[in-house]
Amino acid sequence: MKHVITISREFGSGGREIGFRLASKLGIPFYDKDIISIAAEDNNMEESAFIEFDEVVEEIPEYVSGTPFSQIYQIPMSDQVFLMQSKVILQLAEKGPCVIVGRCADRILDDSFNLFLYADMKKRVERMLALEKGTDAAKMEERIREADRKRKDYYQYYTGSMWGRAQNYHLCLDSGKVGLDGCMKAIDVYLEFYR
Amino acid sequence: MKHVITISREFGSGGREIGFRLASKLGIPFYDKDIISIAAEDNNMEESAFIEFDEVVEEIPEYVSGTPFSQIYQIPMSDQVFLMQSKVILQLAEKGPCVIVGRCADRILDDSFNLFLYADMKKRVERMLALEKGTDAAKMEERIREADRKRKDYYQYYTGSMWGRAQNYHLCLDSGKVGLDGCMKAIDVYLEFYR
Numbered sequence: 001m002k003h004v005i006t007i008s009r010e011f012g013s014g015g016r017e018i019g020f021r022l023a024s025k026l027g028i029p030f031y032d033k034d035i036i037s038i039a040a041e042d043n044n045m046e047e048s049a050f051i052e053f054d055e056v057v058e059e060i061p062e063y064v065s066g067t068p069f070s071q072i073y074q075i076p077m078s079d080q081v082f083l084m085q086s087k088v089i090l091q092l093a094e095k096g097p098c099v100i101v102g103r104c105a106d107r108i109l110d111d112s113f114n115l116f117l118y119a120d121m122k123k124r125v126e127r128m129l130a131l132e133k134g135t136d137a138a139k140m141e142e143r144i145r146e147a148d149r150k151r152k153d154y155y156q157y158y159t160g161s162m163w164g165r166a167q168n169y170h171l172c173l174d175s176g177k178v179g180l181d182g183c184m185k186a187i188d189v190y191l192e193f194y195r
Numbered sequence: 196m197k198h199v200i201t202i203s204r205e206f207g208s209g210g211r212e213i214g215f216r217l218a219s220k221l222g223i224p225f226y227d228k229d230i231i232s233i234a235a236e237d238n239n240m241e242e243s244a245f246i247e248f249d250e251v252v253e254e255i256p257e258y259v260s261g262t263p264f265s266q267i268y269q270i271p272m273s274d275q276v277f278l279m280q281s282k283v284i285l286q287l288a289e290k291g292p293c294v295i296v297g298r299c300a301d302r303i304l305d306d307s308f309n310l311f312l313y314a315d316m317k318k319r320v321e322r323m324l325a326l327e328k329g330t331d332a333a334k335m336e337e338r339i340r341e342a343d344r345k346r347k348d349y350y351q352y353y354t355g356s357m358w359g360r361a362q363n364y365h366l367c368l369d370s371g372k373v374g375l376d377g378c379m380k381a382i383d384v385y386l387e388f389y390r
Contacts, residue, residue, distance in 0.1 A: 193377025
């Protein structure tokens, strides 16, 4: 595999595990959103955020520029974090093939192989309850919906494109119908032909 | 295969051909949108359309009902055609496993296996130009965009859901990156695990 593999996924669909298995199988590094967040923080966050701020300072809206507000106009922290994480993703991709989960990596990178994993709610609740004992199904469903809503909003806000729109990915798989083993096998075969 | 297979596809992605190949391989009937349209027309269209009209006559909007307009209020012909085609799709599915291309069959049927095929514009233009000599690339791209726009609007109007939303299908494949052979192999493997 000469490409970076990006994984987008509905909460509870097993997308992260698919990513981990793919990385192990292919012998390439695995980065999930936590690793990317930590890397962005370690990566001299404040200095870099300032540089980014410098770069976009021209984009102060006209109604702010030239007024006293221009002194205090700043990029929201969430946007600064996104910019830093994007930079980390580009740096990781430059080092060579790897698996990156989440963080809109499919839109940040130009030539990545993009996967989207999902499953119906029932299957995802079952899977999560098996992993985390002691929660009831209704609470778990609520948590899944909330996590998905956040991912959807995040993707939409930072990419302007729709999370889960098939054409944003090369292969989209319902893991509920075939399990993670079935997904792995289908991805394997697709990758054999991927040029 | 004990399920009906539905194929949704971007124009030029080869989805119809994938459907045809799947039907041949599995030895099950293949129905594309033309076959369904003809079946709907043959199927005593006028009488059945009238029955459908009867069924939904209560849905005359309040501002029409009780006014002289209620006499002339009718379901638009396009909606009557959709209802007839849906009925044909349900009838075909009842007979047993088959492949159905287009016509929102993925939303009309309850327990179908749903595929979505797509590819980037460059690949689709290339594919269509190889099939239909004598058209130039710019005209072909225009035709592809127009066909996709119609499919998108049709799906959105009749299902209320988004055409190409990955979660509406079990497996979505970019055929441009792996060719139709690659798609067939990946679908094969996915189906082996499909329960």
